[in-house]
Amino acid sequence: IRYVDWLIPGILAMNMMFSALFGIGYVIVRYRKNGVLKRLKATPLSALEFLTAQIASRLWLIMAITTFVFAGTNLFVDFAMFGSWLDLFIIFTLGTISMISLGLLIAARLSSEELAAGLLNLISWPMIFLSGVWFSLEGSPPVIQQLAQLLPLTHLIDGARAIMIDGANLIDIAPQLGILALMSTIFIAVGAASFRWE
Structure with missing residues (x-):
């Protein structure tokens, strides 16, 4: 396998992470600072409904951007896709939701x-180096590998690589799907419970 083929799933996932964290986290804070959230508080809209709507709106934008990035990259490197496009769409969707949810929580x-x-940078940059975007963590110390398992980007990349390079199906990546779903649920629940309109 070429290094570039191994790298592409990580690059796509990293792009999704930055788009999700900064595209939603920074915007929500600006809404709060500018009084937009204060006005929304006067409506019947609940925090959970607002956060869910934000996730849905950002999800499709990020997926569209990722599609263009992958298509452009593929023109230069001629990437060979071995798995199902539908399976890849599912893991990317779940991974994006987990990243957006993390941004909302922050x-x-x-x-x-x-x-x-500052907080978004503090979270995103370590994730890049600990999630296997640029290099495999197989030879790293056990504590690094264990820490990597706590990061949603790790499971997104592992699942995407398994599908794109190894031809894995959803059953094969069930652990990654389950962990991403669990993380998304926790992030959304805690974010909605702690959400401040003002």
């Missing part, structure tokens, strides 16, 4: 754009 109570940017 922004649930913040009102400072500077603090939000």
Whole structure:
């Protein structure tokens, strides 16, 4: 397998992570700072409904961007896809939801754009190096491998690589799907419970 073939799933997942975290987390904080959320508070809209709507709206935008990035990349490297496009769509969708949910959780109570940017960077950059975007973690110390399992990006990349390179199906990546679903549920629940309109 070429290194570029191994790298592409990680690059796509990294692009999704940045788009999700900064595209939603930073925006929510700006909404709060500008008083948009305060006005929405006067409506019957609940925090959970608002967060769910944000996830849905951002999801399709990120998936569209990822599709264009992959199509453009494929023009130059001629990537060979071995798995199902539907399976890849499912793992990408679930992975994106988990990333958006994490961004919403981070922004649930913040009102400072500077603090939000700092926290988002603090979370995103370690994820890049600990999730296997650029290199495999197989030879790394056990503590690093265990820490990587706590990151949604790790499971998104593992699932995407299994489908795109190894031709795996949804049953093969059931652990990754389950973990991403669990993380998404926890992030959304905690984010909705701690959400501050003002």
